[in-house]
Amino acid sequence: MTDQPPVHEPTTRRQQFLGRLSLPERTFITDALRTETVGGMLLLTAAVVALIWANVWPHSYESVLDYRIGPSAPLHLDLTLATWAKDGLLTIFFFVAGIELKREFVAGELRTPSAALLPVVAAVCGVAMPAVLFALVNSGSGGHPGGWAIPTATDIAFALGVLAVVGSHLPSALRAFLLTLAVVDDLIAILIIAIFYSSGIKFWALGLAFAGLVLFWFLHRRGVKGWYLFVPLAVVVWALMHESGVHATVAGVAMGLMLRCHREGDEKHSPGEHIEHLVRPLSAGLAVPVFALFSAGVTISVPALREVFTQATPLGIVTGLLVGKTVGIFGGTWLAARFTRAELNPRLKWADLFAVSVLAGIGFTVSLLISELAFPHDLALADRSKTAVLVGSLLCATIATVLLKLRTRHYRTLCEEEDQDADGGVGGSVDGDGVPDVRQQDEPARRLPREGFGGDG
Structure with a gap:
């Protein structure tokens, strides 16, 4: 009887997440985040200016916010400057968010179930946990459960602005995860605003707005093609949506989702990508900073800061941002990876994801918006909620900065490896052809079908 060769059981390749992105995806992420980083710097500046203005010249600040402009009939658009910033300029922000969502679902990290699972689970848990903690803190007689949605949103621009200020390097995989997480987070925030913060629906206006969207x-x-056709149509749709009682920013999201974000024929860029490239600087550089200027101006005093940690509503917001976001995002990702047998990129550690989870607790733009929507008839409570958003975001930014700084040297090494395109025979390629060396080393792998959670790492 002859010896038989040993039979080896087939091994199942464990899927990897937070791996190296494909070169086109990394290029897109880098370009998008570069604009958001500049916008984040402007956002931080606007927030600081608003705080100084509101505390040094409060009457001037209030008078500017309450100044009315616009036609009163037939759509009641004689709005205050603060409302124009909240309902008007933020529509541009949500329009870009709509395009980002569409692109992620048809060409980005969310286009396949396996790639979408981790960021989607992370985002859902990162919304649910802050809401639960807020509800628990506000379950007593002195609480206001109506503000449960305030600590649920992540502000990607503010987070990137913090990274730019402190000079923290982040590998592209972590940045992509943060961006994708924020995109899904924006989708959930949009649904929350549309469902829970719309009232007094006028169906005739809503029907006309829907007809405009169909057109x-x-x-x-x-x-x-032609901006002179689409821009006036977009303004009409926005005005009708505003009149309908549904929050006007929903119009921006809807129009963003309608753009085609996949390429056809020999197109270098899809229409959605092209429009996003044009509009994103307007959103990040003007719309969001101006909104911050008109919304972040709250009175900062020792009693106001004391109330943040002694009253249920602001305490629930701080707890939701700092604890809820961190535990929800990190815990949801860890559980999803464990049950799907996903393998973390060996060049990263779970501590890196924990630091990014803390950073995602920075909730600014949408959190300030929901603070106003949740308490429209209690301006003092709305201001306390905004103060809590600022305090919670500052705590998250500070703690995340410390955690990321501990790994700065390692992150810098990873970023240098990703970007290196040597010329002269040092470190790999000698052609200096604009393609990073590590990409050329991975060329055979990149020809294989894409799989896993983070690209072709």
Whole structure:
């Protein structure tokens, strides 16, 4: 009887997440985050200016916020400057968010179930846990459960602005995870605003707004071009949505989702990508900073800061941002990875994801917006909620900075490896062709079908 060769059981390749991104995806992420980083710097500046203005010249600040402008009939658009910033300029922000969502679902990290699972689970848990903690803190007689949605949102621009200020390096995989997480987070925030913070629906206006959206979609799908056609149509749709009682920013999201974000034929960029490239600087550089200027101006005093940690509503917000976001995002990701047998990129550690989870607790733009929507008839409570958002975001930024700084040297090494395109025979490629050396080393792997949670790491 001859010896038989040993039979080896087939091994299942464990899927990897937070791995190296494909070069096109990394290029897109880098370009998008560069704009958001500049916008984050402007956002931080606007917030500081608002705080100084509101505390040094409070009457001047209030008078500017309450100044009315716009036609009163027939759509009641004689709004205060603060409302124009909240309902008008933020529509541009949500329009870009809509395009980001569409692109992620058709061409980005969310286009396949395996790639989408971790950021989606992280985002859902990162929304649910802060809401639960807020509800628990506000379950007593002195609480205000209506503000449960305030600590649920992540502000990617503010987070990137913090990274830019402190000079922390982050590998592209972690940045992509943070961006994808924020995109899904924005989708959930949009749904929350549309469902829970819309009231007094006027169906005639909503119907006309829907008809305008259908016309917008039809013209776009027919290949009709021209900003002079689409911009006036977008303004009409926005005005009708505002009149309908549904929050006007929903119009921006809807129009963003209608844009085609996949390439056809020999297109270098899809229409959605092209429009996002044009509008993103307007959103990050003007719309969001101006909104911050008109919304972040709250009175800072020792009693106001004391109330943040002694009253249920602001305490629930701080707890939700600092603890809820961190535990929800990190815990949800860890559990999802464990049950799907996903393998973390060996060049990273779970501590890196924990630091990013803390950073994602920075909730600014949407949190300030929901603070106003949750307490429209109690301006003092709305201001206390905004103060809590600022305090919670500052705590998250500070703690995340400390955690990330501990790994700065390692992050810098990873970033240098990702970017290196040697010329002269040092470190790999000698061609200096603009393609990083590590990409050329991975070329055979990149020809394989994409799989896993983080690209082709």
